[in-house]
Amino acid sequence: MKSIVQEFKVPFTYGVYFTEGLFHLDNPLLVDLIKRQNSPGPHKVLVVLDEGVAQAHPQLVGQLAAYTAHHAAAISAVNPPVLVPGGEAAKNDPALLGRVLGAINDFGVCRHSYVVAIGGGAVLDMVGFAAATAHRGIRLIRVPTTVLSQNDSGVGVKNSMNAFGKKNFLGTFAPPFAVLNDSGFLLTLEDRDWRGGIAEAVKVALIKDASFYFQIKQNARRLAAREMEPMQDLIFRCAEMHVAHIGGGDPFEFGSSRPLDFGHWAAHKLEQMTDYKLRHGEAVAIGIALDVMYSKLAGMLSEKECNDILSLLCELGFDLYIPALSQSLETSAGKLHILQGLEEFREHLGGQLTIMLLQKIGVGVEVHHLNETLIAEAVDQLRKWQPSSLVGVTA
Amino acid sequence: MKSIVQEFKVPFTYGVYFTEGLFHLDNPLLVDLIKRQNSPGPHKVLVVLDEGVAQAHPQLVGQLAAYTAHHAAAISAVNPPVLVPGGEAAKNDPALLGRVLGAINDFGVCRHSYVVAIGGGAVLDMVGFAAATAHRGIRLIRVPTTVLSQNDSGVGVKNSMNAFGKKNFLGTFAPPFAVLNDSGFLLTLEDRDWRGGIAEAVKVALIKDASFYFQIKQNARRLAAREMEPMQDLIFRCAEMHVAHIGGGDPFEFGSSRPLDFGHWAAHKLEQMTDYKLRHGEAVAIGIALDVMYSKLAGMLSEKECNDILSLLCELGFDLYIPALSQSLETSAGKLHILQGLEEFREHLGGQLTIMLLQKIGVGVEVHHLNETLIAEAVDQLRKWQPSSLVGVTA
Structure with a gap:
């Protein structure tokens, strides 16, 4: 031939x-x-x-x-x-x-x-x-x-x-x-939009660069108070990390892995479920919180680091839970609606499901399966979670 | 900064x-x-x-x-x-x-x-x-x-x-x-569609490979008679040349030059002017004939080679002239409608107008301007052109 x-x-x-x-x-x-x-x-x-x-x-x-x-x-x-x-x-x-x-x-x-x-x-x-x-x-x-x-x-x-x-x-x-x-x-910017983009910086810091995470943490109050200088630093470093990741890896995503989508499988679904009233950054903060909680429940991430991350997101002004997280599918009572987001995420990227979870602050790890019972438990714990002044991790 | x-x-x-x-x-x-x-x-x-x-x-x-x-x-x-x-x-x-x-x-x-x-x-x-x-x-x-x-x-x-x-x-x-x-x-395939694709083979041969041109010429009668073997050879060689050109050059066309579009500025416009009743290959044959005639009138191509090419297209079964070529713009009497195709061609590729013309069989040459009077004359000569058994170029 x-x-x-x-x-x-x-x-x-x-x-x-x-x-x-x-x-x-x-x-x-x-x-x-x-x-x-x-x-x-x-x-x-x-x-x-x-x-x-x-x-x-x-x-x-x-x-x-x-x-x-x-x-x-x-x-x-x-x-x-x-x-x-x-x-x-x-x-x-x-x-x-x-x-x-x-x-x-x-x-x-x-x-x-x-x-x-x-x-x-x-x-x-x-x-x-x-x-x-x-x-x-x-x-x-x-x-x-x-x-x-x-x-x-x-x-x-x-x-x-x-x-x-x-x-x-x-x-x-x-x-x-x-x-x-x-x-x-x-x-x-409205406060919502000033805040929203910070979630993506927390995301990239969590999976790639602990020092950037602790820098965000150190500046959390100033960022929440809309100070421009720490925000410019945050934007530059976050953009730099995104640019480096894209150019250094698989820019047109021929593979199935997309590390920068940490927290995004649930985020995309929540945006759609709320008719996009929830904005992308807000949804990503919730998606991060969910996958951080899941990582803890799966025994991958320490409780101390989990609480540190959730506390930081709160301090930055994010809600970590909305009722849509607990919503069941109409067609299948008891099954969470957000779970559809997993298959949609897989279908969009193609090939095998690949989800980024967290091993410790600054170190992500990819898995190819999420346990539905554990997701439901993570949603439940997130609903009940309260920030505590007792926890804290330092660089 | x-x-x-x-x-x-x-x-x-x-x-x-x-x-x-x-x-x-x-x-x-x-x-x-x-x-x-x-x-x-x-x-x-x-x-x-x-x-x-x-x-x-x-x-x-x-x-x-x-x-x-x-x-x-x-x-x-x-x-x-x-x-x-x-x-x-x-x-x-x-x-x-x-x-x-x-x-x-x-x-x-x-x-x-x-x-x-x-x-x-x-x-x-x-x-x-x-x-x-x-x-x-x-x-x-x-x-x-x-x-x-x-x-x-x-x-x-x-x-x-x-x-x-x-x-x-x-x-x-x-x-x-x-x-x-x-x-x-x-x-x-209908005869029209069997024939149509041969125009693209003539095109790529004319601008890049005289030996392929003479091979097509040698097989013209067999091709017109729908013999499969010369057609398979033609398709393979033509595909090979297109693949090599794309991969070896500017595959995503960041520049303004598109040598493989020899004959295509008028072809695309004629397709649209005839509500796509003229098929792409048929339009390309006319577009080649027009730009070959223009190349002769511009003093770039010999009359002998010009006639040889037009004769080959005729022998393959193509019409070289349709009345749409001579059609004037409604908004600007005397100005040929097809001339709009030049600007549309430039706009599609971007940057400076770059048109492939013919210097001799197997050798194209790019120009950045076409003379409207000469185009009109080329149309007119094409309308009157008749194949003659007296002309002929050999390898």
């Missing part, structure tokens, strides 16, 4: 930049990135803006117009930007995706032009999916505006839409052209 | 296999590929089948059921397969895409499961887009059933849907898991 073997490697590179006043006239970061092309400008830039960000920063639309006018030799932009609602709802609505694709078509945005997406993680996911599939991929510059998107989702290589009631059912792996993190956007 | 640099390479590999009787019980090709996984079977396989292929091969659905039943330890398949209409219409209809995505969801097809797409290039493009975006990418096994898909579109790394009246507006770069070329499917 004749055959032909195809084999190649595709190189990807992008930068994650930390700045303030991204759209001030004297901040050259964005325009310099765009000018880095071989071909002469002006280069087309389509800006898609999260409505919530536009409301919180009423000067932003005018600033964008002034910035692009000032740099007219390099940038030809649609003004005003395309506005889309933010939050997870953005990922449920195919009409929004169509609106962004329509703007790409109307404005003649080509593969070497730019889509600049400004918003929280959900808007970046949705706009990213449009940019990745129009003309088989237009350059995407992400401007994440929440803690979660600046330190986690926005610095990675994925985009997505929800479909069939499943989070991220649709999507692609598509590295961005660049990620521009402006800490100014964090000032106007 | 702080920043983090992300950099990685993603490796891809797949085989293109040539076989007969792919679904005969004693043909192990497909089941062996599926069994190559680490995890134990059975592995889920969702088959999506071109309705035209099912009609032309009434035994096929039963054969598929027998094959998967015979290999039940390795394969768990949905029976009967999901049927979808073939032809370019498949790529215009989002509802069809939704049907395939719905089947992926209903059957719980995960990233390590398989979608087997059986059909012509359009069905492979549409099903490929569904497989590439569900769960961010499910393994796709292509079973191309036309000459064009076996020697060109089906062996590459792209998928697509049409949108906004533009061919391939949506799509991704997503290498398949494997490509299985069964020559048995060619026996029942």
Whole structure:
């Protein structure tokens, strides 16, 4: 039998930049990135803006117009930007995706032009999916505006839409052209969104870096009090760890393992069960708490470390239990609804179920099976759990 | 300013296999590929089948059921397969895409499961887009059933849907898991589809390999008479050249150059202008003829070679002119409608317009500008052109 073997490697590179006043006239970061092309400008830039960000920063639309006018030799932009609602709802609505694709078509945005997406993680996911599939991929510059998107989702290589009631059912792996993190956007965040992204930092610290965990713990009160300096440190270190993990491992997830999804199997299901009223970071905090409690019950993690972690999450302001955790399936009384999340998680990644649990702070361990009785017990213990001033682990 | 640099390479590999009787019980090709996984079977396989292929091969659905039943330890398949209409219409209809995505969801097809797409290039493009975006990418096994898909579109790394009246507006770069070329499917092709794929072989020969061109020329009568042996040789060599070009160059098309799209700027536009009644291979033959004539008028290609190429296309059975070529834009009388195809081609690839023309048989040359008056003259000369027995170039 004749055959032909195809084999190649595709190189990807992008930068994650930390700045303030991204759209001030004297901040050259964005325009310099765009000018880095071989071909002469002006280069087309389509800006898609999260409505919530536009409301919180009423000067932003005018600033964008002034910035692009000032740099007219390099940038030809649609003004005003395309506005889309933010939050997870953005990922449920195919009409929004169509609106962004329509703007790409109307404005003649080509593969070497730019889509600049400004918003929280959900808007970046949705706009990213449009940019990745129009003309088989237009350059995407992400401007994440929440803690979660600046330190986690926005610095990675994925985009997505929800479909069939499943989070991220649709999507692609598509590295961005660049990620521009402006800490100014964090000032106007609701407390929920300031806090939410901290859960992803706790997550990556727990499975990979005990010293980062103890740094978060040391700064917990300042973080909860919305101090910017420890937050900037947290975002940088968390983004750095995510970037290193993705680039150093299996960026397009050909395997079945996804260590960075510690705590996420339950989190994704809880988001969907609560109609996305629970936000991703809040759900991840609960998912971490559940898998930490499970790790303790399974004899993998000490009770002392388990309590230390749950206490930290409380101190940061997270709820560790919501009634949805205890909800039974309508079709199968007594069986927890969240258990569906395990199979959905397996199905999304493919192959064998692979779940990250915790051995000790800073050291994760993968397992291929979770015990349903133990999950139910973990839910029950979480419901009853109270922080105690007696426990505490130090570095 | 702080920043983090992300950099990685993603490796891809797949085989293109040539076989007969792919679904005969004693043909192990497909089941062996599926069994190559680490995890134990059975592995889920969702088959999506071109309705035209099912009609032309009434035994096929039963054969598929027998094959998967015979290999039940390795394969768990949905029976009967999901049927979808073939032809370019498949790529215009989002509802069809939704049907395939719905089947992926209903059957719980995960990233390590398989979608087997059986059909012509359009069905492979549409099903490929569904497989590439569900769960961010499910393994796709292509079973191309036309000459064009076996020697060109089906062996590459792209998928697509049409949108906004533009061919391939949506799509991704997503290498398949494997490509299985069964020559048995060619026996029942309409003459148009047998012939159509030969245009892509002429194209790749013209820009890269004069000896392949003269081989096609030597076999022209046998090819036109539907002899299988020269067709199998043509498909293998053409597929081999496409695979080598993609893997050796810029597989995900980060640049603006796409040499394999010789003749395609006009072809894509003609397909759309004729509501896809003109099939891709037929349109490519006209597009080649136009760019060959243009190359002659621009003084790049000798008249003798120009006539030789046009004569070969005629001998293979292609029309070299259709009235749509001469059609004016409604909005701008006197300006040819096909000229819109140039900007659409540039916009799709991005960056600077880059068009492949011909210097001599086997040697293409890229230019960044086409002269509109010369295009109009090329159209006019093509309209009047007649094959002459006096011309002829030999190897």
